[in-house]
Amino acid sequence: MASVELAEVVRRYGAFRAVDEVSVEIRDGELFTILGPSGCGKSTLLRIVAGLDRADSGDIRIGGKLANSAEPAARDVGMVFQNYALYPHLTVRENVAFGLRVRKVPRREADRQVDEIAAILEIADLLDRKPRQLSGGQRQRVALGRALVRRPSVLLMDEPLSNLDTLLREKMRVEIRRLHNRLGLTTIYVTHDQQEALAMSDRVMIMNRGRVEQVGPPLEVLHEPSTEFAARFVGSPPMNLIRMQVHEASETQVTLQAVDGDGAWVQGPASGALACGQQFWVGVRPADLDVSPTAGTRSGLVVPVVMDVAELARDGVLLHCSYAGRNVVATAGAGDPIPALGERTLVSAPWGSLTFYGCDDGRRVRATGVSVRWPEPATAAASTSWAPGDPYGDGGLGGDAR
Amino acid sequence: MTLVRGDVAPATDVTTPDPGRAPGSHRSRPGFGRFAGYLLVMPALGILTLFFYVPAAFLFVMSFYHWNLFGGSAFAGLANFDVLFHQPLYFKSLLETAYFVGVMVPVDALMGLALAMLLREGFRRSRAGGLGRALVFLPHVTPVVATSVIWAWVFNPRYGLANYLLHLVGAPQPGWLDSATWALPSVMIYSIWHSVGYYAVFFLAGLAMVPDTVVEAARVDGASSWQTFRRVVAPLLSPTTFMVLILGTVNSMQTFSQVYTLTGGPHGGAGGPAFSTSTDALLIYNTAFIYQHLSLAAAMSLVLFVILITITAIQKRLSRRWVFYGGTER
Numbered sequence: 001m002a003s004v005e006l007a008e009v010v011r012r013y014g015a016f017r018a019v020d021e022v023s024v025e026i027r028d029g030e031l032f033t034i035l036g037p038s039g040c041g042k043s044t045l046l047r048i049v050a051g052l053d054r055a056d057s058g059d060i061r062i063g064g065k066l067a068n069s070a071e072p073a074a075r076d077v078g079m080v081f082q083n084y085a086l087y088p089h090l091t092v093r094e095n096v097a098f099g100l101r102v103r104k105v106p107r108r109e110a111d112r113q114v115d116e117i118a119a120i121l122e123i124a125d126l127l128d129r130k131p132r133q134l135s136g137g138q139r140q141r142v143a144l145g146r147a148l149v150r151r152p153s154v155l156l157m158d159e160p161l162s163n164l165d166t167l168l169r170e171k172m173r174v175e176i177r178r179l180h181n182r183l184g185l186t187t188i189y190v191t192h193d194q195q196e197a198l199a200m201s202d203r204v205m206i207m208n209r210g211r212v213e214q215v216g217p218p219l220e221v222l223h224e225p226s227t228e229f230a231a232r233f234v235g236s237p238p239m240n241l242i243r244m245q246v247h248e249a250s251e252t253q254v255t256l257q258a259v260d261g262d263g264a265w266v267q268g269p270a271s272g273a274l275a276c277g278q279q280f281w282v283g284v285r286p287a288d289l290d291v292s293p294t295a296g297t298r299s300g301l302v303v304p305v306v307m308d309v310a311e312l313a314r315d316g317v318l319l320h321c322s323y324a325g326r327n328v329v330a331t332a333g334a335g336d337p338i339p340a341l342g343e344r345t346l347v348s349a350p351w352g353s354l355t356f357y358g359c360d361d362g363r364r365v366r367a368t369g370v371s372v373r374w375p376e377p378a379t380a381a382a383s384t385s386w387a388p389g390d391p392y393g394d395g396g397l398g399g400d401a402r
Numbered sequence: 403m404t405l406v407r408g409d410v411a412p413a414t415d416v417t418t419p420d421p422g423r424a425p426g427s428h429r430s431r432p433g434f435g436r437f438a439g440y441l442l443v444m445p446a447l448g449i450l451t452l453f454f455y456v457p458a459a460f461l462f463v464m465s466f467y468h469w470n471l472f473g474g475s476a477f478a479g480l481a482n483f484d485v486l487f488h489q490p491l492y493f494k495s496l497l498e499t500a501y502f503v504g505v506m507v508p509v510d511a512l513m514g515l516a517l518a519m520l521l522r523e524g525f526r527r528s529r530a531g532g533l534g535r536a537l538v539f540l541p542h543v544t545p546v547v548a549t550s551v552i553w554a555w556v557f558n559p560r561y562g563l564a565n566y567l568l569h570l571v572g573a574p575q576p577g578w579l580d581s582a583t584w585a586l587p588s589v590m591i592y593s594i595w596h597s598v599g600y601y602a603v604f605f606l607a608g609l610a611m612v613p614d615t616v617v618e619a620a621r622v623d624g625a626s627s628w629q630t631f632r633r634v635v636a637p638l639l640s641p642t643t644f645m646v647l648i649l650g651t652v653n654s655m656q657t658f659s660q661v662y663t664l665t666g667g668p669h670g671g672a673g674g675p676a677f678s679t680s681t682d683a684l685l686i687y688n689t690a691f692i693y694q695h696l697s698l699a700a701a702m703s704l705v706l707f708v709i710l711i712t713i714t715a716i717q718k719r720l721s722r723r724w725v726f727y728g729g730t731e732r
């Protein structure tokens with residue numbers, strides 16, 4: 001077992017940076033997910049860790065040892081590829097045993113180890129088949145077995161479940177987590193599916209355009225996105241973001257108005273001077289939005305909207321409203337009145353539920369004078385985040401909402 | 403299986419549309435469909451018949467006759483074969499052909515594979531890949547007769563390029579086409595130059611079918627380059643290798659033009675010094691058109707044909723043991 005440290009890793013294709021100064025430490029024994037949209041550099045980063053690709057600059061340490069130019073074989077990593085990449089001409093047993101056999105492990109010893117891993121993965125009865133005689137889920141297990149049989153110190157998985165159907169995917173992700181609990185391997189898991197990432201990881205890294213946006217335990221990433229991108233990306237539905245600028249600011253009070261569109265405003269206490277005209281992205285979670293024709297608040301956010309579509313979600317109704325041509329999503333709890341299509345109404349949220357992101361760098365604002373909500377770290381962070389049930393309290397993980 | 407009404411409708415019934423068949427499929431017009439196939443293969447079949455099947459059948463018949471171009475042919479039974487198998491020159495030519503084929507096939511295959519792998523690795527990230535492929539393939543599209551004249555100069559013992567280069571490095575200079583030992587190897591060198599690009603293209607196509615991720619998986623699994631090649635790439639390439647071996651055997655066993663141009667005619671008439679390049683194809687030509695023994699030549703062709711069929715059948719049978727026909731799932 002080993003930790004994996006990346007320090008300012010850069011991978012360029014021409015002028016384009018597929019991986020842009022990524023620095024992160026993956027701890028010994030943790031299940032670490034890299035989450036991000038398609039093309040953000042997840043696979044590239046994983047291949048750099050595996051040694052299948054070279055970083056143009058930066059350092060990779062595996063188990064404390066510098067591995068920048070080490071061959072994959074020397075890195076002691078196992079990898080599960082997105083399309084499984086099984087050896088089509090070999091039986092399942094030969095596939096799994098391949099890494100042992102090329103290392104000159106005697107056949108009987110190899111067989112014993114294959115049988116052992118096959119029992120764990122429940123593929124013992126498939127050992128004599130060829131890959132093309134297997135279903136997608138079975139291939140996935142075989143690929144996992146092949147990666148695990150050598151007991152590598154780091155396990156890398158590149159979207160291993162993306163070719164499976166939803167049900168099987170949900171089943172397999174629990175199994176992978178169970179396996180991880182059992183074997184305790186340092187695991188780097190790449191996915192573009194946030195549910196998967198949030199459900200199974202110890203920590204999640206959100207990537208965008210080759211850069212790290214946020215690293216943290218699932219609950220933290222879900223509840224406290226630290227950049228504008230993370231706020232837009234995580235949660236289903238994710239946060240609403242409205243661009244606003246400071247309209248009036250005094251020592252104790254600040255008022256912001258929407259940059260485009262009319263009538264949306266934010267008012268709240270401020271501690272320190274803000275310049276008029278300074279712009280922010282104001283983020284508000286759908287669950288924190290209250291829909292009512294009369295806003296009862298004098299502090300917080302108020303947005304006049306037109307009701308559009310009501311969508312049934314697992315734990316409530318999602319109200320899609322429009323404001324200045326944009327979609328604003330609010331969650332209505334059971335029993336809340338639902339406005340009729342085209343009805344004008346107001347959505348509002350208390351000051352304390354708002355998050356501010358700088359318009360220039362997209363970072364969450366904490367020190368510029370706007371006092372921003374920073375909730376207590378959620379109770380169960382990191383430890384049992386994958387536990388069954390809905391650990392996300394606010395229903396941010398609609399089972400079918402994506 | 404339950405029978406639907408449409409299933410039992412007679413196939414020849416063209417008047418009522420068949421409900422069992424998807425509308426719009428070409429089968430819904432049996433009148434056209436039935437003949438379209440024949441119609442489409444007709445030109446090819448016609449050409450094959452005219453230029454291949456008819457002459458082949460003719461040759462087959464001829465080999466059992468004393469054939470005379472100017473009339474007076476008579477049935478000869480196995481007499482031609484009897485003469486043939488008592489001809490030391492014929493056996494010598496079979497041995498020379500075996501020597502030629504035995505060198506050409508493995509060298510073509512190995513060098514073709516090596517070239518393909520070099521091209522693939524060397525040009526993996528480069529736009530020059532197409533140019534590289536074209537250059538490698540180029541010799542194969544040059545006319546044999548034209549390029550072997552150039553190579554005849556290369557092999558000239560006194561002012562040829564080969565011996566000039568050998569002279570520069572101080573190596574012994576063989577007599578090439580004038581030497582009974584070196585004449586056939588000279589033809590081989592030319593033939594490899596001419597054909598290796600052809601086989602390299604096959605291997606390039608074969609290598610393109612080997613998924614990159616499977617090779618990467620082997621690297622992560624800890625396989626060395628040789629182990630990756632031996633245990634992953636080679637098995638996945640085996641259908642290509644098999645095809646190259648079959649084609650190589652068939653092509654080199656029938657090699658004629660370069661043998662004729664380099665060592666026939668002006669270079670000693672009958673195929674090299676002391677008949678040293680008198681391969682089967684050349685001997686057939688000489689027998690038919692120089693010695694004017696048409697039926698003897700026909701008999702030799704028939705034997706060559708039987709040898710080819712037999713070798714191919716054996717290769718095909720052996721292939722079951724080493725060729726992987728599974729294909730790759732993406």
Ligand SMILES: Nc1ncnc2c1ncn2[C@@H]1O[C@H](COP(=O)(O)OP(=O)(O)OP(=O)(O)O)[C@@H](O)[C@H]1O
Nearest residue numbers: 013017018036037038039040041042043044045192
């Ligand atoms: N060989 C290459 N040449 C040029 N650009 C490349 C190359 N390989 C990858 N890229 C670019 O690098 C970026 C990152 O690619 P990468 O495969 O890491 O994305 P990803 O996050 O894994 O996406 P996905 O979720 O779709 O697999 C992409 O924008 C891609 O276009």
Ligand SMILES: [Mg+2]
Nearest residue numbers: 042043044158
């Ligand atoms: Mg990818």
